[in-house]
Structures are given as structure tokens and as C-alpha cells.
Amino acid sequence: MWHKLMRARKELVLNNNSYPGETFTEMDIISNLILMYIGGAEPVSDTLGFCLHDLAMNKYVQDKLREHIKEKREKHGGEFTNDYLMDLHYADMVLSETLRKHNGSITLLRIATKTYHVPDSTLVIKKGQKIIIPTYSIHRDPKYYTNPDVFDPERYSPEEKSKRPSGSDLLFGDGPRFCIGKRLAELEMKLGLSEIISKFEVLPCEKTENPVQLANAGGAIRPKYGIWLRLKPIVV
Numbered sequence: 001m002w003h004k005l006m007r008a009r010k011e012l013v014l015n016n017n018s019y020p021g022e023t024f025t026e027m028d029i030i031s032n033l034i035l036m037y038i039g040g041a042e043p044v045s046d047t048l049g050f051c052l053h054d055l056a057m058n059k060y061v062q063d064k065l066r067e068h069i070k071e072k073r074e075k076h077g078g079e080f081t082n083d084y085l086m087d088l089h090y091a092d093m094v095l096s097e098t099l100r101k102h103n104g105s106i107t108l109l110r111i112a113t114k115t116y117h118v119p120d121s122t123l124v125i126k127k128g129q130k131i132i133i134p135t136y137s138i139h140r141d142p143k144y145y146t147n148p149d150v151f152d153p154e155r156y157s158p159e160e161k162s163k164r165p166s167g168s169d170l171l172f173g174d175g176p177r178f179c180i181g182k183r184l185a186e187l188e189m190k191l192g193l194s195e196i197i198s199k200f201e202v203l204p205c206e207k208t209e210n211p212v213q214l215a216n217a218g219g220a221i222r223p224k225y226g227i228w229l230r231l232k233p234i235v236v
């Protein structure tokens, strides 16, 4: 990805003959690089940290995930292939539930491109109006998620997901500005989970907070004091 952006700089800024209609500045390329770096690194490591914390607090889910990983590893001959990672359905459910509870991005921001009458209501969103979509609150609304503080990956089984209206799951956003790194993030997180959960039991330690205290990080949220856990090697 870095390589592609460096190539974009070379082709679109320094030597812009290929797309005469498009003008890109050095700043466009630099800001995209920064967005890739911030958007690509921190949400993945924060989500994995929160996920391990939830697993330490929910032993039943952790054990079920470990069994699932073991079964899928055996099925795929112990290889870390794309097929193996795509087959980790329960890990997907665990990670989605982690993101529902602890998504670093707490709102989505939009500007209306045309005037829109919200169906069955008197609400009119005018063209040009700025809109804040409160994803943190939506993901914790008991109307869609009963007992929202409870960590329950079963909410993301295909049956449960199909019961919720569209727009109630905005873990990676929605529409044309949907997160471009979703698939990469999911692969990275499943690879990390698979390695850690198959080799270690994740336990709380004396420094573990529950719930984890949060800090405002420029419109996003992050663990205020980090996430502290104990990893106990699994001896087979």
C-alpha cells in the first residue's frame, strides 16, 4: 500500500501526464498516507486489545473460540492460509461484538448532497446540512441490542444479524465512504487472535480494569491507561 501511494506521488504529483483532468498536490498524497497509517494501525491494535480483554472476562467465550480455532486449524492442515482465516466464522462474531462495544470511531460524519424527506416522519434533511450519525449510541441501543453492556458474540450469528434493521450495524461505516481497510483489518485481527488464543490462556491481572477507562482521542475513543492482561502459556 505504501509502495502504491509513493507511486501515486510520482505519477500524479511529480509527473502528472497520465490524468490531465485530475490535479493532485503533494499534500493530498501526504494526508492519504497519514490517514492510512492512523486508520490502519491503531483501530486494529485497539480492537484486538479490547477483544482480549473481553475474552479474559468471559471464559466461556474464550474456551469456545479456542475450540473453534483448533477445529478449523486441523481442517486446514495447520496452514495459515486465506481459506483458513475466512473459515473462522466464530472469530468474526467475536470481533464484531468487540467492535460493537468498543468501536474507536464513535460517530460518522456526512453532508447531505440533496434534500431528503425521512419516510413516515415530518423530518426533512436539507441539502448541505451537516449530519452526525451517533454510531456509539446506536451500537448500545437496547432497541437493537438487548443488555448492550453484555459481551455476547451470538448477536452476530447470521440469524440474529438478519433480525436487525439496516443501519443498526455500522462497525466499519456504510455507503460510498465505507472503510476501505475492512478486509485487511479482519484478516490481521483473526491472524492475531488465532495465534494468541491457541497458545495462551488470557487472564485478568492485578492491573486489569473492568470496564476499561476510555480517553477521547480527537473524536475517537481509546483505552486511557492501556489494556493490562496476563497471558498464561498453554502446555499440551
Ligand code: HEM
Residues within 6 Å of the ligand: 035, 036, 039, 040, 041, 043, 044, 047, 099, 103, 104, 105, 108, 109, 170, 171, 172, 173, 174, 175, 176, 177, 178, 179, 180, 181, 182, 184, 185
Ligand atoms: C478494526 C479496524 C478498523 C475499523 C473499526 C475501521 C473503521 C472505519 C470507519 C467506521 C470508517 C468510516 C466509514 C464511513 O464513514 O462510512 C473508516 C474509514 C476508513 N478506513 Fe477504516 N477501520 C479499520 C481499519 C482500517 C484499515 C486497516 C485501513 C487501511 C489500511 C483503514 C482505512 C480507512 C480509510 C482510508 C477510511 C476512509 C474511507 C473514505 O473516506 O472513503 N481502516 N474506517
